[in-house]
Amino acid sequence: MTFTQLEIFVMVAEMRGFTSAALRLGISQSAVSHAIRSLEQELDVQLVERQQAAVDVTELGGRLLLRAREILGLTEAMRQDAAVARGLNQGLIRIGSFGPTSSLKLLPAILKVFRARYPGIEVQIDEGPDAAVIQWVADRRVDVGFAVLPDDRFDTVPLVEDQLVALLQHDHALAAKRSVTLEELATFPFIMPEQGCSALVEPLFAQAGLAPKVRYRMSQMVTVLGLVDSGDGVAVMPELALPYSMGQTHPRIAVRPLRPMAKRRVGLIFRNLAQAAPAVQAFAEIARVAAKGIREPERLSA
Template identity: 55%
Template sequence: MTLTQLEIFSLVAELRGFTAAATRLGIGQSAVSHAIKSLEQELGVELFRRHQSVVELSDIGQQLLLRARAMLGLANTLCQEAADARGMRRGTLRIGSFGPTSSMKLLPELLRRYRALHPGIEVHIDEGPDRQVIQWLDERRIDVGFVVLPEERFDTFMLMEDQMVALLPASHPLAAQASLSLKDLCNDPFVHTEAGSSELVTRLFNTARLTPNVRFRCSQLLSTLDVVRRGEAVSVVSEGSLPDDENPGYVARPLSPRVPRQIGLAVLDSRQASPATLAFIELARQP
């Protein structure tokens, strides 16, 4: 068993295809098939179920995938520690990011400073909803992720705090109020954004035992803002995610009672984090 076999196995599982994995790796499909076949023969189990051009993990394959990713993560840490001894001249950092707050307001400046300090570190960024970043951390697909705190099962580092706000069309009758309750937002059509802090919004309404009249679900914040701007719905979003716009066509009002939102970085275990990951966290926490 080699790390190359495990890397190929992990990528085939992620992309659900031998051809897609071969394309990503820049090798022939026959090489991918041979690596998986050799691994299956060595382990004595079938890792995938083949369905024409699509493959799915077998039950034992799903169990072994978590182990394989853990081994690949530890191998990456070992390489990073060696690179650290050489001055971190080479290495890889995989970052998970969600929503405009982290992807547009926190990451750009962080990446600029990080690359200036560590130009030899190759940075990969995956973007998705907040719950997706949590899944990527659990599956070891990323080294560090931006998350909404608290997240008890990870080692976390708080970076910033903003608040959740009600979003209303500029012409809405409640737009003149200084603040709004969640109950105020249950009488109108509601647009739920899957990006950003979607889990937090759902949890807020559930805790208050309220059910918003969800008519729209948008995967991007800009689509959510457009729905509100057209007067078709109201919403709840984070204040830090809103773009700087002098005439947005909507109004944002604090929730009452105030609902703070904390954004931080999370890793599975800081004791096993690579030097490249720890350097990124240290830089992010600087004032």
């Protein structure tokens, strides 16, 4: 068994194909097939099932995939430790990011500092819904992920805190109020933002013994804003997920705080920060400092 075989196995599992894995790794498809076949023969198990359209990992292969990622992660940490000792900054850090809060507001500021300090470190960013990022960290597909805190399953580094706000068309009946309650919002057609927002919003209503009148469920924030702008319903979203300068970009949308205020914390999650590679630990420390300089949303008074 070699590290190369494990790397190829992980890539085939993630890309769900021999051809796509070969293209990503820069090797021939026959080399990929040979590596998987040799690994299966050595372990005397079937790791993948070759379908017509894609390659699926077997149940046992899925369990061994976690081991493979763990081994490769430790190997990368050893390489980075050695590089640091030689005065070099080399290696790879894999980051899982979700939505505009992390991808558009936190990551650029953090990466600006990280890239200046560690230009030799390769950065790989995978973007997906909140739940997917959490699963990627659990499966060791990424080294660090952005997530809503708290989460007792992981080591965490808190970064920013914001509040959930109501979005209303500017001439909506509730827009005249300085703040709105969930009871008031529950009486109007509701646009439920998916991609993680619903996991915050739905429990908020449930805890108050309420159920919003969901008219639409939308995965894209731009669509949610468009529907609110046209008066098709009201919505609730985290303030940091909204575009900068909402007053200029969406002048027909009124943003109002909830009463009582509902807060959200966003930070980083790790399987084991103490045992992480030097680049991952450096990213965590840089993120902790850089997040303090992130422009906070203009606080809305209740």
